[in-house]
């Protein structure tokens with residue numbers, strides 16, 4: 001069972017990805033638990049303030065350390081967390097290997113930044129791991145956190161009906177996935193490769209592997225090890 005606690009100033013932004021599909025099934029079957037925490041509930045400031053201007057000047061508000069620390073302390077009193085993750089564009093980019101490892105853990109906190117980000121002291125003192133989802137900047141960490149959670153939920157044993165399915169996706173084995181086809185076998189003279197209809201398991205496996213290698217060389221040569 002993987003439990004994830006998400007801390008955010010806009011928790012409503014992140015709920016819908018968990019309301020359907022594989023992720024919902026993982027939650028319904030109790031393979032995966034997810035909780036949302038509104039940072040404003042942990043603010044002791046007037047009007048539930050959670051952000052303030054930057055010291056030294058510069059545009060953009062910064063999330064303050066105190067409400068974040070209150071929330072993380074509150075959670076850490078109740079259970080041990082394996083990682084306390086901050087989603088941020090200036091970090092190592094998420095890859096399948098990292099998702100595989102995180103999916104085997106029990107308790108994770110994910111902190112979503114907003115505006116200009118969080119006070120650096122949060123990153124120095126409270127966070128154990130930072131993750132980016134790519135070299136582009138979004139307005140908040142909510143979508144990145146949803147991306148991370150989805151990639152973990154589908155790996156938790158039992159979440160996907162056929163557990164081998166997640167292992168045949170792209171990036172497992174450092175290869176992109178082969179193309180896939182379904183009925184009809186002939187659509188307006190566009191035919192499915194005949195080997196897939198042959199019933200010969202070994203030939204099909206070889207074909208898939210060759211296609212994987214071919215596509216990876218063409219599209220993402222850098223990931224082949």
Ligand code: SAH
Pocket residue numbers: 086087088089090111112113114115116117118131132133134135136137138139140141142144
């Ligand atoms: N000032 C920061 C960007 C802040 S974007 C900088 O220049 O690096 C606001 C918030 O959105 C961040 O705190 C982070 O939580 C989230 N975010 C934006 N882009 C992201 C990305 N590519 N990966 C992960 N989180 C991201």
